Amino acid sequence: MIASRFNDAEKQALIDAAAACAMTPSGFLAHAALSAARDLTRTAAQVAGEREVIAELFALRRHLAHVGNNVNQVAKAVNSGADARHAEAVLDAVHRAARRVDAFTEHYLETETRAG
Incomplete structure (x- = not known):
């Protein structure tokens, strides 16, 4: 299990981004993190x-x-x-x-x- 902490503005940005992608915040966070983890050359x-x-x-x-x-x-x-x-x-x-x-x-x- 991995837990993340966000301030209020970060949390709201995550919620807004997830909603814009028709994803849950947890799903969006997992997708974004895994995408970044797969592309370490950036x-x-x-x-x-x-x-x-x-x-x-x-x-x-x-x-x-x-x-x-x-x-x-x-x-x-x-x-x-x-x-x-x-x-x-x-x-x-x-x-x-x-x-x-x-x-x-x-x-x-x-x-x-x-x-x-």
């Missing part, structure tokens, strides 16, 4: 870089979910004939989210090109 920098990528992808996913919720609220208001006074702010948030995804993707591709 450098610590590569592993750290992947952690950053995964963390940013999950942050982007959460951000897009929040923006999507706001878009749905605006659509509901417009469809019911109500005033959608926050529509412009929501559209600005959509544009900012798209720029964030673009910037992350560009940075990631540049990093991979240099490393590859």
Whole structure:
């Protein structure tokens, strides 16, 4: 038996990652650990870089979910004939989210090109 300890943020990150992969946290942890154990040729920098990528992808996913919720609220208001006074702010948030995804993707591709 192997036991692991995580702080609250690490535990939540593990739970979120497992849910995104439709796995249990224990299953996700075992899969990730065994994958790393099978590939000992990777450098610590590569592993750290992947952690950053995964963390940013999950942050982007959460951000897009929040923006999507706001878009749905605006659509509901417009469809019911109500005033959608926050529509412009929501559209600005959509544009900012798209720029964030673009910037992350560009940075990631540049990093991979240099490393590859």
